[in-house]
Amino acid sequence: MRKWVIGCLTTILTIIVIMTATAWIIDPYFHFHKPFPFVSYRLYDERYTNDGISRHFEYDTIITGTSMAQNFKPSEVDAVFGVTSVKETFSGAGFKELSQNLDRALARKNDLKTVIWSVDFNAIIRDKDYDIYSGYPEYLYDDNPFNDVCYIFNKTVWYEGIIPNLIMTLLGHERTSLDEYSAWDKELGYEHVMAGYDRWEERAEMRPGLSAEEQKMVEDNIRQNFVELVNKYPDTTFYLFYTPYSICWWDFMNQEGLMLQQFEAERITTELLLQCPNVKLYNFNDKYDVITEFDNYRDREHYGAHINSQILEWLAKGEGLVTLDNYEALLEQEKQFYLNYNYEEKLKNP
Amino acid sequence: MLFNSYIFVFLFFPLVVFGYYAFHHWKKPKMALGWLLLMSMLFYGYNSIEYLFILITSVILNFGVVELMSRAKRTALRRLLLAAGLGVNLGILFYYKYYDFFIENINAWFQTDYTFLRLMLPLGISFYTFQQLSYVIDSYRGECEKYGFLEYASYVTFFPQLIAGPIVYHDELIWQLRDERNHKINYENLAKGLYAFSLGLAKKVLIADTLSKIVTIGYTDIHHIYTITVIIITICYSLQIYFDFSGYCDMAYGIGYMFNVKLPINFNSPYKAVSVTDFWDRWHMTLTRFFTKYVYIPLGGSRKGKLRTYFNILIVFLVSGFWHGANWTFVLWGFWNGAANVADKLAGRFLEWIPKIIRRIGIFLLATYAWALFRAPSIIQAKRMWKHFKEFGGGKVYPPIYETFNNLLETRVLYRLGLGGIIDRCPLLPLAVFMLALMFACFFLKNTQEKVEDGHYGRRRFIVTIGLLFWSVLSLSDVSEFLYFNF
Numbered sequence: 001m002r003k004w005v006i007g008c009l010t011t012i013l014t015i016i017v018i019m020t021a022t023a024w025i026i027d028p029y030f031h032f033h034k035p036f037p038f039v040s041y042r043l044y045d046e047r048y049t050n051d052g053i054s055r056h057f058e059y060d061t062i063i064t065g066t067s068m069a070q071n072f073k074p075s076e077v078d079a080v081f082g083v084t085s086v087k088e089t090f091s092g093a094g095f096k097e098l099s100q101n102l103d104r105a106l107a108r109k110n111d112l113k114t115v116i117w118s119v120d121f122n123a124i125i126r127d128k129d130y131d132i133y134s135g136y137p138e139y140l141y142d143d144n145p146f147n148d149v150c151y152i153f154n155k156t157v158w159y160e161g162i163i164p165n166l167i168m169t170l171l172g173h174e175r176t177s178l179d180e181y182s183a184w185d186k187e188l189g190y191e192h193v194m195a196g197y198d199r200w201e202e203r204a205e206m207r208p209g210l211s212a213e214e215q216k217m218v219e220d221n222i223r224q225n226f227v228e229l230v231n232k233y234p235d236t237t238f239y240l241f242y243t244p245y246s247i248c249w250w251d252f253m254n255q256e257g258l259m260l261q262q263f264e265a266e267r268i269t270t271e272l273l274l275q276c277p278n279v280k281l282y283n284f285n286d287k288y289d290v291i292t293e294f295d296n297y298r299d300r301e302h303y304g305a306h307i308n309s310q311i312l313e314w315l316a317k318g319e320g321l322v323t324l325d326n327y328e329a330l331l332e333q334e335k336q337f338y339l340n341y342n343y344e345e346k347l348k349n350p
Numbered sequence: 351m352l353f354n355s356y357i358f359v360f361l362f363f364p365l366v367v368f369g370y371y372a373f374h375h376w377k378k379p380k381m382a383l384g385w386l387l388l389m390s391m392l393f394y395g396y397n398s399i400e401y402l403f404i405l406i407t408s409v410i411l412n413f414g415v416v417e418l419m420s421r422a423k424r425t426a427l428r429r430l431l432l433a434a435g436l437g438v439n440l441g442i443l444f445y446y447k448y449y450d451f452f453i454e455n456i457n458a459w460f461q462t463d464y465t466f467l468r469l470m471l472p473l474g475i476s477f478y479t480f481q482q483l484s485y486v487i488d489s490y491r492g493e494c495e496k497y498g499f500l501e502y503a504s505y506v507t508f509f510p511q512l513i514a515g516p517i518v519y520h521d522e523l524i525w526q527l528r529d530e531r532n533h534k535i536n537y538e539n540l541a542k543g544l545y546a547f548s549l550g551l552a553k554k555v556l557i558a559d560t561l562s563k564i565v566t567i568g569y570t571d572i573h574h575i576y577t578i579t580v581i582i583i584t585i586c587y588s589l590q591i592y593f594d595f596s597g598y599c600d601m602a603y604g605i606g607y608m609f610n611v612k613l614p615i616n617f618n619s620p621y622k623a624v625s626v627t628d629f630w631d632r633w634h635m636t637l638t639r640f641f642t643k644y645v646y647i648p649l650g651g652s653r654k655g656k657l658r659t660y661f662n663i664l665i666v667f668l669v670s671g672f673w674h675g676a677n678w679t680f681v682l683w684g685f686w687n688g689a690a691n692v693a694d695k696l697a698g699r700f701l702e703w704i705p706k707i708i709r710r711i712g713i714f715l716l717a718t719y720a721w722a723l724f725r726a727p728s729i730i731q732a733k734r735m736w737k738h739f740k741e742f743g744g745g746k747v748y749p750p751i752y753e754t755f756n757n758l759l760e761t762r763v764l765y766r767l768g769l770g771g772i773i774d775r776c777p778l779l780p781l782a783v784f785m786l787a788l789m790f791a792c793f794f795l796k797n798t799q800e801k802v803e804d805g806h807y808g809r810r811r812f813i814v815t816i817g818l819l820f821w822s823v824l825s826l827s828d829v830s831e832f833l834y835f836n837f
Contacts, residue, residue: 001537004807008544011816016360137827149356155824159759 023152026169028161030056031140031151035175040168043181044160047133050088051141054105061085062105065118066093068243071305072116072312073179080316083114087178094130095123095225104141106233116239116315119226121285122249122301124265125214128221188304190294190350193248197300199347204257209264218265222272230276239315240273241282242266244290244307246297251343263335270327282320284311285334294350351396353547353601354554356826362393366509367608374533383504383527386609390507394473401472404442409503411438412482416489420496428490435486443479446472451676474513476673478506480640485520487644497524510605514598516616516636523611532610542802543607545815549798550600552818555825557788558594560758561586564781567750569725572734576743579751580735582781587725588718589788592621595634600798607802615799621717621792624709625701626694629717630687637673641666660695664688674724679732683723690716710793747778755781 024032026039030052035041043049054062061083063072074085088105090097098117106112123130139147151157168175186192210218230238253259273281290296290310296303314320322330351358366389373382395402415435422428450466457464485502488494497505497520505523506512526532568575568583575583599617606613616636623629630638642651646666652659664685671684694701701709726732755761756773761780765773773780796804805811 001541001807004812005537005540005544008541008812008815011812012819015816015820149360150827153356153823154827155759155821156827158824159763 020152022166023157023162026162026165027052028157028165029140029151031148034058038169039165039175040173041175042161042164042168043176043178044164046088046090046182048137048140048157048161049181050090050101051104053086053088054101055108057086059084059086059109060112061114061116062102062112063087063089063116064098064102065089065243066098066120067091067184067302068120069116069118069308070182070184071308073183073305073309075177075179076309076312077116080312081114085114085116085178087181089182090133091182092132094126094132095120095221096129097131097133099225099229103229103232106229106236110235112233112236114237114239116312117241118243119240119269121242121245121262121266124221124269125210125218125261126221127217128224130221183305185305186298188295188298193246193294193297193299194347195299197248197252199251200255203255206257206259207261209260214261215264215268218268219272222269226279227272227276230273230279234278236278238276238279239282240279241284241311241315241320243301244284244287244303244311245301246294246299246303247292247341247343247346248294248297249300250291250338250341251347252300254338254341254343259339263331266334267331270322270331274322274324274327280315281322282315283322283330283334284314284320286330286337287314287320288337292346351393353598353605354551354822354826356823357396358393359551359823359826362389363605365389370609371533371535379530379533380500382533383500386527387500387504387507390504390509390512393509394507394512397473398470404446404472404475405478405507408439408442408478408482409506412486412506413499413502415486416494419486419489432486432490435490436483439479439483439486443475445469446475448672448676477515477517478512480517480637481506481519484517484640484644488520494520501527508611510602510609510611511613514595514602515634516599516602516614517640518613518636522614526611536610539607539610541807543604545807545811546600546604546607546798546802548604548815548818548822549801550597550602550604551822553593553597553600555597555822556818558590558597559825560755560784561590561593563754564751565590565725567754568748569727569731569735571748571750572731572738575738575748576741576746577739578745579743579748580739582747582751582785584718584722584735585785585789588714588721589785589792591721591724592792593788596798603799603802617797618799619792619797621714621789622710622794623713624706626687626690626713626716629713630691637670641670645669660692663691663695667691677727678729679723679726682729682732683720686720686723690720707793714789714792749777752778752781755784 025036027033027035028041029045029048034056061077061081063069063074063077063085064087066089069087070089070091072087072089074087077083077085088101090101102115102117137150139150167173226240250259253262270281270283273279285291290303290307296307298304351362353359366386369385369389370382373379373385391402391406394405412435415431415438419428419431419435422431445467446469450468453464453466456462485494501524502520504527505518505520508518508523511518565583565587568579568586596617603613603615614636616634618632618635620629620633623632646662649662649665650658651662665688667684667688668681669684671680671682671687674680674683704712722735723732726735756765756777761773764780
């Protein structure tokens with residue numbers, strides 16, 4: 001029995017040492033160190049990876065947002081803006097999650113020059129703490145070395161991270177580039193857009209605007225998640241843009257009677273953001289040729305990767321820039337267009 | 351602290367064992383016991399210092415009462431001290447566990463508006479209260495030798511059994527801690543302990559926690575489930591509570607072994623039972639024996655005629671139900687079990703002609719039905735579940751049930767290993783196979799105590815021990831609490 005017990009304990013210790021060493025070297029989520037040149041990394045799960053990118057990558061620009069930002073290519077951002085960028089997107093995230101991630105990154109990196117951030121246009125009228133994601137790997141987000149045990153001895157991390165990286169490294173496969181990281185390439189077009197759109201046949205009565213409570217909700221949402229963060233880091237320039245959704249989304253808002261509420265929320269948001277000197281706010285809702293072309297979209301909201309490239313060019317050129325001088329006129333023009341648009345005709349004859 | 355946590359497995363437990371034997375090696379038995387006591391308190395207070403304060407108070411009060419009792423000459427005074435001891439223990443238990451339940455019912459019946467305390471239930475309070483009750487009663491009866499405070503406190507707080515049993519009696523544990531033969535490392539016991547701990551950890555982490563995900567979906571989305579899903583959920587819960595509690599008992603048993611302490615068996619393959627009485631002789635055995643010794647026998651047991659016996663059985667099960675929780679569901683569950691026990695006694699040998707396997711399945715179904723009451727957060731919810739059981743709903747299974755199971759890492763591995771086609775065609779298959787395998791294990795396989803005591807500690811057992819240990823540890827990142835912590 002003595003031999004059996006000592007054998008067991010020795011094996012347990014050996015496995016612990018080997019697992020710890022392997023996890024430390026491969027470090028699939030860049031928690032311990034910056035990527036080693038000899039390891040092929042499979043960048044996969046955003047919520048496990050992004051904080052590691054913030055900690056250990058070399059960059060001066062962060063691209064962030066939800067799925068609306070996933071198809072941005074850091075290589076294009078680097079070329080257009082002359083920066084070194086990383087992409088940290090969070091699928092389905094609320095503003096708070098994005099804001100907190102940026103706050104952690106900015107607190108560690110004082111020399112961060114630029115943030116490019118997609119502001120989900122459909123998420124403005126929401127509670128400031130909106131979050132649908134639970135089960136965060138918190139051990140990756142803090143600086144407590146003791147809970148790293150949850151990272152090293154975690155079957156999901158091994159199955160999704162360490163083992164694939166090991167295999168890729170041994171087989172000599174290329175690592176996932178930041179351009180590919182979390183990007184998606186799905187078919188676009190009318191059929192796909194309409195497949196997920198259950199249109200109300202009868203149009204709902206247009207609601208007049210936001211209630212006082214809803215106005216406060218929008219204000220709190222923007223203040224907590226944007227204004228406070230932006231004011232905290234005055235030396236960083238924040239390129240924020242309202243995500244340009246397809247005409248189908250506008251039709252949905254029209255059918256549901258939510259259009260005026262959205263315009264009012266947009267006004268509140270714009271006025272709050274324009275008070276921040278280090279924010280460059282963009283609105284592409286007047287890019288009608290893009291918005292009314294179904295071939296640019298996968299569904300009501302999601303545009304294809306070529307639109308992400310297009311957005312980068314607009315940002316660099318200053319096209320669509322909203323200022324204190326032009327925001328009223330832009331909003332009025334937007335209202336006139338989307339309130340009077342012939343949606344029936346467009347949906348019938350795309 | 352949980353047994354199934356990184357801190358326990360990697361730091362706490364190795365440290366306690368090392369320190370315990372190191373002090374004994376240096377011939378410092380009191381230091382060894384003190385170390386055990388200190389670490390047990392750390393184990394208990396890890397999540398809440400407040401709980402620790404309650405535990406320490408309870409230990410000091412009970413020890414004090416018994417000390418006074420041992421000095422008291424007059425019977426009346428001893429009786430008074432017994433009453434004080436019972437009052438202290440039951441008072442603390444009532445205050446933390448039952449006060450709000452009574453207030454809720456008084457408010458409902460008498461239209462009053464008394465305020466609730468809304469206290470968090472201190473972990474394991476029902477367990478250590480019962481252990482100390484036995485100490486006070488045995489001392490009063492003169493069935494208890496005198497212990498030092500360090501011994502007594504180490505016994506009550508002995509961490510392997512502190513928060514979810516087994517309910518160990520003082521005369522079972524303290525002599526084992528005293529016995530000098532137990533102060534040296536015993537490799538046979540270490541091997542047995544390690545093996546039992548691995549099996550227990552796997553039962554808890556790999557089986558019970560997986561089932562818990564399925565059960566939670568059923569109870570959360572109760573409006574979407576019908577007959578077949580209700581059956582799946584109910585059986586899953588029956589298996590969950592079995593593997594949860596059995597896993598905990600195995601771990602406690604294994605840890606005890608590693609200190610050369612043999613804890614009483616608490617769980618003896620209850621789903622192999624062929625009658626209701628047999629079931630209760632196998633499920634939570636130390637609770638059953640506690641109620642037998644301190645409630646059933648003082649009530650007269652079976653000595654006062656059949657009718658009185660049945661009455662006593664019903665009382666014991668009602669008390670047992672109430673011990674499990676301050677909710678009418680537990681009372682009803684206790685009544686159901688008491689009634690089933692009486693029916694079993696009434697049937698006598700009449701049922702013995704039925705083949706054992708049929709009886710075994712029958713007992714499993716009876717218990718499973720009772721567990722549905724046990725799991726329901728309220729009587730209304732239990733009724734709702736029953737109502738949904740009667741609605742066939744086209745025979746459909748609620749998809750999130752099997753989707754969750756098929757999304758488990760282990761099932762995804764099967765998928766990648768080439769079984770994807772079969773799983774796609776029959777998405778319920780993996781869960782069904784899992785459930786059937788578990789039922790087979792419950793009905794036919796040897797239990798942990800049998801395995802630990804028999805068999806050869808060779809290569810196969812070595813691989814099983816190490817394999818299960820690491821598989822479980824790697825699965826700890828999404829832990830859930832033990833069901834029996836709440837009692």
